[in-house]
Amino acid sequence: MDDxxxxxxxxxxxxxxxxxxxxxxPDEKQREYITGYDRKGALRVLGKLADVVHGQYAEDGxxxxxxxxxxFEFAALGQKPSxxxxxxxxxxxxxxxxxxxxxxxxRRGAGAGDHLARWDPQVRGLAPSGHRAxxxxxxTAGRKHGFEVYAEAGTDPLATAGASYTYExxxxxxxxxxxxxxGTEAFVGRAAGKPNAARFTLRENASQRSGVPRHLxxxxxxxxxxxxxxxxxxxxxxxxxxxxxxxxxxxxxxxxGRVPLDDAVVFDPRVPPTTDRFPVNNLSSVSLGDExxxxxxxxxxxxxxxxxx
Numbered sequence: 001m002d003d004x005x006x007x008x009x010x011x012x013x014x015x016x017x018x019x020x021x022x023x024x025x026p027d028e029k030q031r032e033y034i035t036g037y038d039r040k041g042a043l044r045v046l047g048k049l050a051d052v053v054h055g056q057y058a059e060d061g062x063x064x065x066x067x068x069x070x071x072f073e074f075a076a077l078g079q080k081p082s083x084x085x086x087x088x089x090x091x092x093x094x095x096x097x098x099x100x101x102x103x104x105x106x107r108r109g110a111g112a113g114d115h116l117a118r119w120d121p122q123v124r125g126l127a128p129s130g131h132r133a134x135x136x137x138x139x140t141a142g143r144k145h146g147f148e149v150y151a152e153a154g155t156d157p158l159a160t161a162g163a164s165y166t167y168e169x170x171x172x173x174x175x176x177x178x179x180x181x182x183g184t185e186a187f188v189g190r191a192a193g194k195p196n197a198a199r200f201t202l203r204e205n206a207s208q209r210s211g212v213p214r215h216l217x218x219x220x221x222x223x224x225x226x227x228x229x230x231x232x233x234x235x236x237x238x239x240x241x242x243x244x245x246x247x248x249x250x251x252x253x254x255x256x257g258r259v260p261l262d263d264a265v266v267f268d269p270r271v272p273p274t275t276d277r278f279p280v281n282n283l284s285s286v287s288l289g290d291e292x293x294x295x296x297x298x299x300x301x302x303x304x305x306x307x308x309x
Contacts, residue, residue, distance in 0.1 A: 022262040029268045034072065035236040043085060045238055046075040054269040055280035057223060066224040067124065068269065069283050071291055074216045084211030086204050087241040093188045093197040094121040094222060094234055097266065101230035121222035121232050122194035123185045127288035128218065133178040134296050179205040179213055181294050210296070219291035221283060233264035
């Protein structure tokens with residue numbers, strides 16, 4: 001991330017003037033600063049589109065298997081034990097946009113009422129994928145179990161009431177906690193076909209009051225239909241859990257439409273790559289894990305703990 005990054009402010013405020021949203025300039029493609037709205041507060045999440053490459057899935061394929069690779073960066077700033085994110089969910093939904101640049105069948109289908117969603121990009125891979133843990137801690141939890149037996153000398157203790165005796169058993173269990181990141185494909189606004197969204201969830205180490213990881217770099221590989229060179233959109237939604245009060249206020253603001261939505265990022269497969277690090281005609285060979293990084297931001301033994309997946 002840059003030394004002076006663009007700040008996406010998510011902390012709650014009651015100011016009526018907080019109405020700014022990130023918008024596309026006329027005909028802007030692949031906007032760098034991707035999400036956020038202008039709200040004053042200490043907690044901030046930054047979002048940027050780092051790299052985009054459009055090309056082919058594999059060189060040994062049928063020659064018409066288009067796909068796109070997008071790398072995003074996010075950072076959560078301003079956290080401390082008394083003011084932090086408990087959880088942050090980042091959802092990136094991809095959708096086809098218009099019929100220009102698509103095969104004639106797409107235009108005919110649209111005219112016949114066929115839904116444009118058939119041309120939505122498909123999430124073919126992402127990183128991080130699954131569960132990733134860092135800043136792991138363990139603690140011992142102990143508990144006692146008590147029960148009473150009523151007994152009377154010379155009688156059956158199970159049948160006769162009498163004096164009370166208490167027996168205790170104790171055990172201890174090693175319990176763990178960690179800061180975590182989870183990445184998964186998702187279906188959003190559809191119930192068939194292939195996943196059209198990537199979802200990343202950041203969770204804190206609750207026992208350490210750590211807040212969520214400070215930096216997250218993700219990579220998403222998208223498949224497009226043969227012959228598809230049309231525009232598609234990425235709608236990025238960031239939701240955060242801070243406290244019961246702040247979360248409830250945020251929910252009400254969303255329901256009432258008080259939270260302005262950012263413009264979706266417009267992707268154009270005809271735009272040249274932003275980097276030459278990836279093989280344009282064989283994007284399936286890219287190790288998505290090498291492009292992914294997670295950083296806790298917590299200093300451990302004088303160094304910041306980081307994890308690359």
